[in-house]
Amino acid sequence: xxxxxxxxxxxxxxAMSASPARSAAQEKVESSRRDAEVKTALAAVETGGASSxxxxxxxxxxxxxxxxxxxxxxxxxxxxxWTRVRGQSANQAVEWEEAWWENSDAWGxxxxxxxxxxxxxxxxxxxxxxxxxxxxxxxxxxxxxLRTASKWSKQxxxxxxxxxxxxxxxxxxxxxxxxxxxxxxxxxxxxxxxHASVWHEKWGESWDGKGGATKWTDKWAERFSFEDQGxxxxxxxxxxxxxxxxxxxxVKQGEAWSQHPDNEPYRRxxxxxxxxxxxxxxxxxxxxxxxxxxxxxEQPEYERAPSYGWDQALFHSRELLNVALxxxxxxxxxRK
Numbered sequence: 001x002x003x004x005x006x007x008x009x010x011x012x013x014x015a016m017s018a019s020p021a022r023s024a025a026q027e028k029v030e031s032s033r034r035d036a037e038v039k040t041a042l043a044a045v046e047t048g049g050a051s052s053x054x055x056x057x058x059x060x061x062x063x064x065x066x067x068x069x070x071x072x073x074x075x076x077x078x079x080x081x082w083t084r085v086r087g088q089s090a091n092q093a094v095e096w097e098e099a100w101w102e103n104s105d106a107w108g109x110x111x112x113x114x115x116x117x118x119x120x121x122x123x124x125x126x127x128x129x130x131x132x133x134x135x136x137x138x139x140x141x142x143x144x145x146l147r148t149a150s151k152w153s154k155q156x157x158x159x160x161x162x163x164x165x166x167x168x169x170x171x172x173x174x175x176x177x178x179x180x181x182x183x184x185x186x187x188x189x190x191x192x193x194x195h196a197s198v199w200h201e202k203w204g205e206s207w208d209g210k211g212g213a214t215k216w217t218d219k220w221a222e223r224f225s226f227e228d229q230g231x232x233x234x235x236x237x238x239x240x241x242x243x244x245x246x247x248x249x250x251v252k253q254g255e256a257w258s259q260h261p262d263n264e265p266y267r268r269x270x271x272x273x274x275x276x277x278x279x280x281x282x283x284x285x286x287x288x289x290x291x292x293x294x295x296x297x298e299q300p301e302y303e304r305a306p307s308y309g310w311d312q313a314l315f316h317s318r319e320l321l322n323v324a325l326x327x328x329x330x331x332x333x334x335r336k
Contacts (some may be wrong), residue, residue, distance in 0.1 A: 234259070
């Protein structure tokens with residue numbers, strides 16, 4: 001996920017950084033390790049006399065693995081086909097579970113999803129989930145590809161990390177994307193100077209398919225109170241909207257703020273009104289006494305259309321498009 005910076009705002013704010021419980025590289029390695037573990041376990045499974053719907057096995061290393069699968073009726077006439085795998089390490093220190101599924105109806109709804117979770121004897125827990133679907137929006141009648149994902153982990157020390165995001169692609173070129181993530185150090189850990197105990201970041205972007213584009217971000221952080229220093233908070237946010245009232249016409253605005261036990265609260269706001277024909281009105285003020293209000297010549301820069309839209313979403317959803325639809329007589333599914 002990308003970190004958004006204010007475009008041309010000139011606003012300055014303190015660092016907003018904290019080490020997440022798991023880095024993206026660590027998550028990728030961990031996910032690959034678990035995927036390999038599942039495949040190895042299932043390949044090495046020795047059937048333990050269970051029914052055909054449930055496999056109970058043991059790897060050469062002594063890890064135990066269970067797998068079962070089935071189908072269930074869902075709301076709206078949808079049929080969900082799922083598989084679930086659970087495992088436990090030989091020393092019983094780690095337990096994990098993974099599930100994946102297909103879901104569809106007889107009228108074009110298709111869905112793919114997966115979910116993973118686990119815990120270990122040190123007190124660490126983790127979970128992640130993603131879902132992708134192709135459906136028709138009932139209000140507008142437009143076809144849309146929806147994607148959502150979320151991850152959360154917590155170390156035994158209390159360190160945490162969370163992230164979720166969503167994407168909505170529509171057949172009339174509308175696109176909406178949003179994300180939220182936060183991380184927290186162990187509550188008793190004193191952060192390095194200028195770093196946070198907990199931080200948050202939200203961002204979003206959307207296009208209306210007619211030339212209008214919006215982008216925004218909101219970041220804030222907190223350093224807990226310790227013996228060496230009192231509680232500190234700081235943050236910044238910005239938003240820009242262009243193209244809704246004409247090409248190159250729009251507005252940018254933002255704010256930076258901070259609270260420090262030894263200083264007065266700080267706040268700085270700024271804005272830009274792009275009037276078209278290369279004219280822009282810039283204004284702002286801060287609690288430290290800054291004030292400005294000028295009109296200049298400047299051409300705005302903004303994405304008039306997303307670089308990744310409806311066509312790209314469909315192209316990269318081959319597996320989703322291959323999900324079998326339910327037969328209209330209710331007898332199983334058929335690929336169309």
